[in-house]
Each structure stands twice: as C-alpha cells, then as structure tokens.
Amino acid sequence: MRIKKCLYVNRRAPYGTSYALEAIDAVLIGSAFDQDISLLFIDDGLFQLKRDQDTTDLEIKNHSPAYRAFEMYDVEKFYVSEEAMAARGLKKRDLVIDVEVLSDSRIKDLMDEHDVIFSF
Amino acid sequence: MKFVIQVNEGPYQHQTTDSAYQFTRAALARGHDVLRVFFYHDGVNNGTRLTSPPQDDRDVVGRWSALAAEHGLDLVICVAAAHRRGILDESEMKRLDKDAHNLAPGFRISGLGQLIEGVVLADRLVVFGD
C-alpha cells in the first residue's frame, strides 16, 4: 500500500467534545496502515497534551496517557503552534510528550508538505 | 479527480452534513469519482433510518440513501463511533445483544481502516466538520 504523509490536526479541548478521543483511534489506524504520520495541535487542541489531567469529576476517562504510547506505534512527530502555546500560557514542560514548536508561518509550510490533512 | 469525503457531524444540528451531501452530488455530477463517504464522530447519526423530519424540511438521511442507490456510492459508518451512539445494523444488533437495529439503506458499518485505505487511494480527502 502506498505511504502518504498524513497530518492530523487537533483543534479542540480534550473533553468538551469527542473529537480528541476519536482522533486517537484514527491515528492508531493510520499507523496500522504504515502511513507517515504527523500530529499538529493548534488552538484549544493544545490542552489535549496538558500534563496532570484529572477527569475524575467529569466522569470521563482521561485519555491523555495514550499520546505517550504513540512512539510504540511509530508515531513520533508532534508539532504545536507557538502562538497557541503563548496565548494559553503553556510551555513545553507542561505537556505530556516532547513536541516541536512551530510559528504559524511554519505551520502553513507543514500543511503544504503533507498529502492528507485530517482535521479534528 | 478521486475524492474521499469525511463527515464529522450529525444531521440537522449542523449544516456540515448538507454541505458534504451537496459537495458529493456536485462532484459526481461533474464526472469526478467519490470513492467513499466516511461518517465519523456524530456523523454516524446520518446513518439512522429512524429520522422523521417534517415535510417542509429536507430528508438528510433519505437523500444520502438515494444518492448511494443512484451512483453506487459507498457510505461507510465507523463501527466504534456507531457503537457509542447507537447506530446498528442487524448483525451488530445480534452481536451486541440489542433489541433493534436502525441502519439506513445504502450505508454499511465498518472500521476506520476504510477511511485510511480510502485516502491512500484518493487524490483528495475533503473533511466536513464543525
């Protein structure tokens, strides 16, 4: 099967909607099909990667540990928006995984470089 | 051009699914191939045959089914998202031990692999979401 460069763009906060949770499944399936996968977190999507999430009172499963397993699925390219980080007062050390921080103009290039863009 | 269409929202609440339908219909009318329409997230709710819109509103589910019948369109509902939201065909009903099924004609339930396989074969993925 042909390998395409797939960019998964995550835009939403982790628990307000089901997008973040269901995007995880889509990433893992992409990996099962040996696709070349990158993940980009912009806007409130950054909160998906926030450390120390405690969802007990929400009565929703905390799915954030899953991102740390992605490496085993050969999913290792994580990008975040510099502007979105700054707007939310987040630093790289606040996140559950190591990420590459990109300016919005670099993000435009990143999107251009990919064959497929999934948007969640 | 070969398209795969992804629909992320349910009927009526969002215009998303109307736009996806209109895009799909227009693409087919212009002679393009639509390899697959994949329904994910709340988009799986497009696949229930139990909707009953009033006569002066559009029939979102029915026109997907009609488009599928006319063009042999492959309408695929994500199984995991469908289980969460209660969209079942007869075999899933039996497997999950439920007392009803509701999948509309022209739709089928399958895995996310269908989305990935589709985008690998297609020239373009067009995502319709909120």
Added chain:
Amino acid sequence: MVMSIEVNGKLLETDKEGYLTDLSQWEPAVAEVMARIDKQELTPEHWEGINFLREFYDEFAMAPAVRILTRAIGKKLGREKGNARYLYNLFPYGPGKQACRYAGLPKPSGCM
C-alpha cells in the same frame, strides 16, 4: 442478555460475549474462571500476555494493538515467540479479543 460468572463466591456480571461489565471487579481469579469456561489452560506464557495487557492499559489508558503485544512477548519470552502465530496459538479466539477479556480490558471496538 446479562450473564454472570462466579469468582471466589461472588457473581460478576458479563455481557453476552463474556466481557466483564464492571472492569474494576477484575482479579486474577477472573481470568482463571473465564479460561476454565473456555476449557483453556492458563500457563505462565498466557499470564505474560495478560499482565502485559493490564500494565499497558494502566499506563496508557488504552489496549495495545496486537503487533505491540507481539513485540512485548518477543522481548519477554524470546524472539521465536514474538510473532502472531505464537500469540494465536496461545489465545486461539484471537489475542485482542480473548486476552483482553481474560485481562479485564474493554471489549475491542472492532476497528483494529
């Protein structure tokens, strides 16, 4: 149809396919009882698989793909056992389905 299995004198609810309804009720004896019902002996090799699944789920909040399980078993029990055929011999109903059931993990969604 709700079913149940008896584990250490307690009735635990399962679904039709035998998965625990309340995953927090899992204990090692649950796997033993389920295996006995399937007429399946649980060897230390089975337990390597079950324990790996539980540890993975604890750490990452999801079940691993079969190929991740395969790789882990290979590391633990030797490379000649790190393949799908070995795992399917161990869990003939499928490592995803059967081993997850024994390990008290959620029923696989059918995606994988």
